[in-house]
Amino acid sequence: MTRNGFRAEEIDTSRPHPARIYDYLLGGKDNYEVDREAGDRLVDVAPEARIGVQANRAFLQRAVRHVVGAGVRQILDIGTGLPTSPNVHEVAQEVAPDVRIAYVDNDPIVNTHANTLLTRSAATSVVLADLREPRAILDHPDVHRVIDFDQPVALLLVAILHFLSEADHPGQIVATLRDALPAGSYLVLSHATGDFADRTDTEEVYKNATATMNLRDRAEVERFFDGFELLEPGVAQAPFWRPDATPPRGSAEIGFYAGVGRKAR
Structure with a gap:
């Protein structure tokens, strides 16, 4: 790991990166x-991919509004991806202007874009680090600059854990992060699944990317919430987690589970 917490020696633009694929599917321009090409292949094998990432983004916004409305004033967003407006801090600070956010991602391009957008904000920090090293994230000085782990924190792991294989021990990683959070904290999580359609081919798309895709079923996703009390409606498809509008056509096939849990003690 470098002093910035990034595993690679340099930015790799020769292979697709999940954050940049996601940006492309959202209609962004920060991609190669x-x-x-990877995004187009993904849509070919999973036609709902575009509305899926939009539904995931909408879930993130609803969940952020909920946890901030419940009184949380600190957000640790790991795997933040390329900043797409409205960003987490924009959504959160509409509810409560004093919310502080630490953004964490392992792509230097994400880091550069985020720093450019957030240089004027003392309430945010941007950290180049890898989810596979949760202790390094928790100990990072730029995380501690805005996050007080003696007060409730909303931990965001949105569309990130499916890029960890079982060899990465994702359950242990989530447990390490959970154990650093005080009572009253929240976990906001979404995860890709093949439960609603055979999406084995989507894993093939990511085989040459900088991170592989690892689909998990509902029971596996629910286990990430061990130590948290799931809010209603529990783990649900992203469009159906407390929707604030009628889910778009095709939502029943969207392969994203989503949920929010509260740490009681």
Whole structure:
């Protein structure tokens, strides 16, 4: 690990990166031809992919509004991806202007874009670090600059854990992060699944990317919430987690589980 917490020696634009594929599917411009090609292949094998990432983004916004409305004033967003407006801090600070956010991602390009957007904000920090090293994230000085782990924190792991294989021990990683959070904290999580359609081919798309895709079923996703009390409606498809509008056509096939849990003690 470098002093910035990033595993790679340099930015790799020769292979698609999940954050840049996601940006492309959302209609963003911070991506390369290799990312766009991967995104197009993803849509070919999973036609609901575009509305899926939009539904996931909408879930994130609803969940952030909920946890901030419940009184949380600190957010640790790991795997933040490329900043797409409205960003987490924009959504959160509409509810409560004093919310502080630490953004964490392992892509230097994400880090550069986020720092450019957030240089004027003392209430945010941007950290280049890898989810596979949760202790390094928790100990990072730029995380501690805005996050007080003696007070409730909303931990965001949105569309990130499916890029960890079982060899990465994702359950242990989530447990390490959970154990650092005080009572009253929240876990906001979404995860790709093949429960609603055979999406084995989506894993193939990511085999040459900088991170592989690892689909998990509902029971596996629910286990990430061990130590948290799931809010209603529990783990649900992203469009159906407390929707604030009618879910779009095709939502029943969207392969994203989503949920929010509260740490009681």
